[in-house]
Amino acid sequence: MIEAAGLTVELGAGQAVREASFVIAPGDRIGIVGESGCGKTMLGLALMGMVPDAGRVSGSLTVDGTQMVGAGEATWQRLRARRVAMIFQEPMAALNPIKRVGETVMEPMMVHLGLGRDAARARALELFREVGIPDPEARLRQFPHEISGGQRQRVLIALALACDPGVLIADEPTTALDANVALRVTQLLVGLAERRTMGLVFISHDLAAVARATERVMVMYGGDIVERGATGEVLVRPRHPYTQGLLSARPSPGNMRATAGRRGRLPTIPGSVPPLAELAPGCRFSGRCPVELDVCRGERPPLRGTMICHRAEEGA
Amino acid sequence: MTRLPPNLIIGAVLVALVAGTAALSLVWTPHDHTLLNIRGKFAPPSELHWLGTDQLGRDVFSQLMVAARNSVAVALISVCLGGVIGVALGLLASAMGGVVEDVIMRIADIGFAFPALLFAIMLAAVFGPSLMVAIIAIAFINIPVFARVTRASANQIWTREYVYAARAAGMGRVTISRDHVLPNIAAPIIVQATIEFAIAILAEAALSYLGLGAQPPAPSWGRMLSEAQTLMYLAPQLAIYPGLCIVTAVLGFSLLGDGLRDITDPRLVRQR
Numbered sequence: 001m002i003e004a005a006g007l008t009v010e011l012g013a014g015q016a017v018r019e020a021s022f023v024i025a026p027g028d029r030i031g032i033v034g035e036s037g038c039g040k041t042m043l044g045l046a047l048m049g050m051v052p053d054a055g056r057v058s059g060s061l062t063v064d065g066t067q068m069v070g071a072g073e074a075t076w077q078r079l080r081a082r083r084v085a086m087i088f089q090e091p092m093a094a095l096n097p098i099k100r101v102g103e104t105v106m107e108p109m110m111v112h113l114g115l116g117r118d119a120a121r122a123r124a125l126e127l128f129r130e131v132g133i134p135d136p137e138a139r140l141r142q143f144p145h146e147i148s149g150g151q152r153q154r155v156l157i158a159l160a161l162a163c164d165p166g167v168l169i170a171d172e173p174t175t176a177l178d179a180n181v182a183l184r185v186t187q188l189l190v191g192l193a194e195r196r197t198m199g200l201v202f203i204s205h206d207l208a209a210v211a212r213a214t215e216r217v218m219v220m221y222g223g224d225i226v227e228r229g230a231t232g233e234v235l236v237r238p239r240h241p242y243t244q245g246l247l248s249a250r251p252s253p254g255n256m257r258a259t260a261g262r263r264g265r266l267p268t269i270p271g272s273v274p275p276l277a278e279l280a281p282g283c284r285f286s287g288r289c290p291v292e293l294d295v296c297r298g299e300r301p302p303l304r305g306t307m308i309c310h311r312a313e314e315g316a
Numbered sequence: 317m318t319r320l321p322p323n324l325i326i327g328a329v330l331v332a333l334v335a336g337t338a339a340l341s342l343v344w345t346p347h348d349h350t351l352l353n354i355r356g357k358f359a360p361p362s363e364l365h366w367l368g369t370d371q372l373g374r375d376v377f378s379q380l381m382v383a384a385r386n387s388v389a390v391a392l393i394s395v396c397l398g399g400v401i402g403v404a405l406g407l408l409a410s411a412m413g414g415v416v417e418d419v420i421m422r423i424a425d426i427g428f429a430f431p432a433l434l435f436a437i438m439l440a441a442v443f444g445p446s447l448m449v450a451i452i453a454i455a456f457i458n459i460p461v462f463a464r465v466t467r468a469s470a471n472q473i474w475t476r477e478y479v480y481a482a483r484a485a486g487m488g489r490v491t492i493s494r495d496h497v498l499p500n501i502a503a504p505i506i507v508q509a510t511i512e513f514a515i516a517i518l519a520e521a522a523l524s525y526l527g528l529g530a531q532p533p534a535p536s537w538g539r540m541l542s543e544a545q546t547l548m549y550l551a552p553q554l555a556i557y558p559g560l561c562i563v564t565a566v567l568g569f570s571l572l573g574d575g576l577r578d579i580t581d582p583r584l585v586r587q588r
Binding site: 053 | 500
């Protein structure tokens, strides 16, 4: 169980995550979507206590009741793998190239659970079966370069599950995989979360994958959670102008027809996410927002219901 | 199978020659290298004395063999000693970061600036000259070299995603340093060790030449060179033989180090 209240991550240049509040209960499946540079990964790292040395975390973050803001590395180390675990975007880079994958998966069990080599090996084998790795006996002895991207991501999932965590944070787990493999990895994560009543935080650009994997979703822009709600609700009837822009930029036949122009071009959100230091002090989305008001730039919109937007009442 | 670079092959052959000679001297030399024969001094090369005899009638070839053993032993012990301490400090600096890293690296800078010869003279003044003094002095100058190479390589590894994954799996700094960082920086460290080996052999020769290393009757290439110096016009070959041995050993280890770097550094492979 993770509870965040006013969780803020400050990097040298500005706030990468601004006053995020949410609860992740056992079995919850929560998506985090948004463009690159919106603070999704930084939020994930904050939940692991792995914000870069230059960063400062404030607000409140409790993991199973323990306040973790201001906790030292040693305290976090006891929590990682057992309470919160994380898998990363690049399955190619996230495995030590000169270590057999079995050893990599066994290591945390030997360190955290005090298992002997044989017991750890048996459990690694069990985990490999659980995440659907074919011929697990042989896989244990292989090096990362000998197995495919999808299999490596499964190995990393096995590594994350090694100490039976309460919450699994998946940072763009499918981005580096082809569509077919991505779909199966997504299904695997959902299945695991359900079977183990484990919380799942699914960070992704891929709205379709988020729709498939999660029950609730948080949309991030410039470090703010600008909109949140049931996944079906938010992705079908987006209310925040940013979410609307994000969804209409999705390539689909409907979107192509909806736009003017002879060729039917895909709509985009004009501009790009500005660097942290250049974000507007008020609404982070001001400057790119199609329905901007005068107050937006200078004054920070309050959280109203499920949205952070000056026009929340109008249903924007 | 790609072709091995020629410097690797030549270096390996020369190193094998020196190491083989040193090993052989443990069990066999043509003569006892300490045996004096004043009447047979300055003998020219013959079937009995392959490279002749020196000013005291000792067999030069036997002396060179035993000296090889001394040189290799001093280089091996000092580079290992300096290497282990230097690598440990480099790993520690990289793992801890911040103030700890700064302090360790600034101390390493001071160590770099400190002349090894001065340190050896100081040690010799306190403990008396011996091979041990040479070993400690050479080990000492190796510590900052290894600390720097290790830290620079380790800092790169600490930013890799698999280190993040290991941290996310709850591994501590010590475990990550040992299991993930060290194995992945072994290549540059081994290359550095080979090059340091060459420098160590040269340093041992220099220290012995100055009388700070091997003491009589223990033969050493450097000491043979210094003894032959006064006889340069009478018997130049006595200076040439140990000189050639030093050149062979240093060249061998340097080429081996270069060759190893060539095959382990992908950036250099592409250039060729």
